[in-house]
Amino acid sequence: MTNELYAVVGNPISHSKSPRIHSLFASQTGEPVEYTAIQAPLEDFSGTVRHFFERGGRGLNVTVPFKEQAWTQAEHRTPRAEKAGAANTLYLDADGALVADNTDGVGLVRDLTRNHGVALKGLRILVLGAGGAVRGVLGPILAEAPASLTIANRTVAKAEALVRLFAGEAGDTALSACGFEQAAGAFDLVINGTSASLQGDLPPVPASILAGNTVVYDMMYSLQTTTFNRWAQDNGATRVFDGLGMLVEQAAESFYVWRGVRPETAPVIDELRSD
Ligand code: ATR
Numbered sequence: 001m002t003n004e005l006y007a008v009v010g011n012p013i014s015h016s017k018s019p020r021i022h023s024l025f026a027s028q029t030g031e032p033v034e035y036t037a038i039q040a041p042l043e044d045f046s047g048t049v050r051h052f053f054e055r056g057g058r059g060l061n062v063t064v065p066f067k068e069q070a071w072t073q074a075e076h077r078t079p080r081a082e083k084a085g086a087a088n089t090l091y092l093d094a095d096g097a098l099v100a101d102n103t104d105g106v107g108l109v110r111d112l113t114r115n116h117g118v119a120l121k122g123l124r125i126l127v128l129g130a131g132g133a134v135r136g137v138l139g140p141i142l143a144e145a146p147a148s149l150t151i152a153n154r155t156v157a158k159a160e161a162l163v164r165l166f167a168g169e170a171g172d173t174a175l176s177a178c179g180f181e182q183a184a185g186a187f188d189l190v191i192n193g194t195s196a197s198l199q200g201d202l203p204p205v206p207a208s209i210l211a212g213n214t215v216v217y218d219m220m221y222s223l224q225t226t227t228f229n230r231w232a233q234d235n236g237a238t239r240v241f242d243g244l245g246m247l248v249e250q251a252a253e254s255f256y257v258w259r260g261v262r263p264e265t266a267p268v269i270d271e272l273r274s275d
Helices: 018-027 044-056 066-073 079-084 102-114 130-141 158-167 227-234 244-259 266-273
Strands: 002-008 035-038 059-062 089-092 098-101 124-128 148-152 174-178 189-191 215-218 239-241
Touching: 002 018, 002 044, 002 066, 002 189, 018 035, 018 244, 018 266, 035 102, 059 066, 059 244, 066 098, 066 130, 079 098, 079 102, 079 130, 089 130, 089 244, 102 130, 102 215, 102 244, 124 130, 130 148, 148 158, 215 227, 227 239, 244 266
Parallel strands: 002 035, 002 059, 124 148, 124 189, 148 174, 189 215, 215 239
Antiparallel strands: 059 089, 089 098
16 A cells, blocks of 8 residues: 655754654554655745645644644634634645644643543633644633633733633633733643743743642643743642643544544653653
């Protein structure tokens, strides 16, 4: 059977773990998937996408800084991509039209609920950040019906805009926005979705957001404990997770969207962790 071609597109892309993850999925499932990494020029993402599909490519993952462009370029969007305002998964439909999907939010929720055993229903959740990464996960988090969801951001107006955007999906969840310093009281789950650690920064939230049983989740991952998770541990949090599981889970959902086959994620997470 000849392999079908998939790839991740970004700039830069050499650090991406997606080729390794999807190769592991392919060998595990026996699906004829060949998955590479493509660095698109910053000024020609759309040409790169067109060219990939013209030469027979079957599906793309999209990463920084092209997720919004992928969303704009697509002719159709899945409902979860529509709301996310960004796409990490592209494919052609039966008519050859470009479809955008977003599997990031589902990836985060699956990692929390299935891999870490954290059911979100009824929890008091604090999300730090109000950029593209956070917008992408709010819909799937709200779908789990937490008791409250507070979005704290350096630029409060951006957190307030997200509250307005997602108000219609909040159901019984109390949805609100504030600045980092105003985050008050302890939360059951704190999710760091800022890119502060890329600059070696910490969002200046008070340590009182943490109780002993607070679950802390950094959407970033790194070989060592992330800056945010180290801060949380130093302030008494005992259950801290990084975003490696989210990365593998979003990949698994993309694989499922493309192939109709759901890979096992646990062995792949274990393998990446031991690299
Ligand atoms: P991403 O795609 O990673 O979400 P983004 O859309 O640029 O990237 O959003 C980055 C997020 O991290 C924003 O919430 C940003 O805060 P602002 O909205 O105020 O810009 C936050 N962020 C970036 N650097 C930060 C820092 N040094 N301290 C705190 N928050 C930071």
